[in-house]
Amino acid sequence: MKYIKYQIMKGTEFEVEKTFRIKFFEKETFLGYIYIVEKSDMKIQSIRSEKDFLRDLIKTPRKYAEKNERITVVDTFEYCLKNPEKLELEISEEMQLRLYLSALYLKEGRKEEAVETLNRLPENMAEIFCVQRIR
Amino acid sequence: MMGIYKKVFLLLLTMLITGSAFAEPGVFIAELNFEDFLSIINNEEKTHIIDKDISKSNFENIYEINRYRNIGFEYSGKIFGISIAITEENANIKQKKTDREMTKSLASRAIAIPEIEIEFRNSELPQKLQNEIYKISNNERH
Numbered sequence: 001m002k003y004i005k006y007q008i009m010k011g012t013e014f015e016v017e018k019t020f021r022i023k024f025f026e027k028e029t030f031l032g033y034i035y036i037v038e039k040s041d042m043k044i045q046s047i048r049s050e051k052d053f054l055r056d057l058i059k060t061p062r063k064y065a066e067k068n069e070r071i072t073v074v075d076t077f078e079y080c081l082k083n084p085e086k087l088e089l090e091i092s093e094e095m096q097l098r099l100y101l102s103a104l105y106l107k108e109g110r111k112e113e114a115v116e117t118l119n120r121l122p123e124n125m126a127e128i129f130c131v132q133r134i135r
Numbered sequence: 136m137m138g139i140y141k142k143v144f145l146l147l148l149t150m151l152i153t154g155s156a157f158a159e160p161g162v163f164i165a166e167l168n169f170e171d172f173l174s175i176i177n178n179e180e181k182t183h184i185i186d187k188d189i190s191k192s193n194f195e196n197i198y199e200i201n202r203y204r205n206i207g208f209e210y211s212g213k214i215f216g217i218s219i220a221i222t223e224e225n226a227n228i229k230q231k232k233t234d235r236e237m238t239k240s241l242a243s244r245a246i247a248i249p250e251i252e253i254e255f256r257n258s259e260l261p262q263k264l265q266n267e268i269y270k271i272s273n274n275e276r277h
Contacts, residue, residue: 012250022242
């Protein structure tokens with residue numbers, strides 16, 4: 001899901017005091033609705049941040065990788081790994097993304113990038129995942 | 136030289152006759168003509184909600200969610216949220232009912248689009264994650 005779609009579907013919360021008009025229309029080849037509100041009657045309560053959006057996307061990296069085009073998944077994981085502070089990624093989450101990203105690089109035949117990504121994994125990876133599980 | 140003037144004159148004459156000299160760039164929402172769409176919005180209204188002077192650019196950013204096309208814009212102190220379903224020729228009652236419910240729900244959310252677009256301008260997300268805008272006028276996805 002892209003950022004704006006995410007916002008339309010479930011990201012943005014708002015309150016409408018009064019609706020000016022709700023109109024249904026239907027013709028041979030289409031149908032739909034129009035909502036009209038006075039600007040002063042609508043208040044945006046919150047818009048979800050990029051961080052929330054991305055964290056929602058990568059909540060289960062495997063599912064995300066299965067449901068989306070590989071190139072999109074690579075872009076997403078790369079962006080997340082470039083901005084771990086912004087996303088407040090835990091080390092275990094970061095490592096998980098690195099593993100998936102290196103596998104995706106391999107599938108794309110980008111061996112050098114796959115090796116480079118794997119090389120950034122710490123030697124005590126097992127310990128990191130153990131700590132995460134105990135928490 | 137006279138030949139060129141004659142050709143230009145004939146071209147202008149043809150445009151005047153067909154009305155294309157005054158026609159603005161073709162902007163369509165779904166399979167719907169812009170003027171028709173305005174008349175749908177104004178239909179049965181005592182005073183027009185939208186005048187013909189509205190900029191067509193308001194209707195250009197169409198956000199596609201599944202197969203529903205959504206538009207949101209601000210005009211004359213009001214916020215408009217529109218959702219359209221293209222109905223298939225042999226659509227049954229159940230499908231139409233679903234479309235009706237979905238477009239109602241999406242149109243009620245589409246009124247947030249103008250604010251979302253403002254927020255979106257500051258986004259640093261990679262292109263793939265930003266958005267998919269469906270421009271009917273040139274049938275391109277962005």
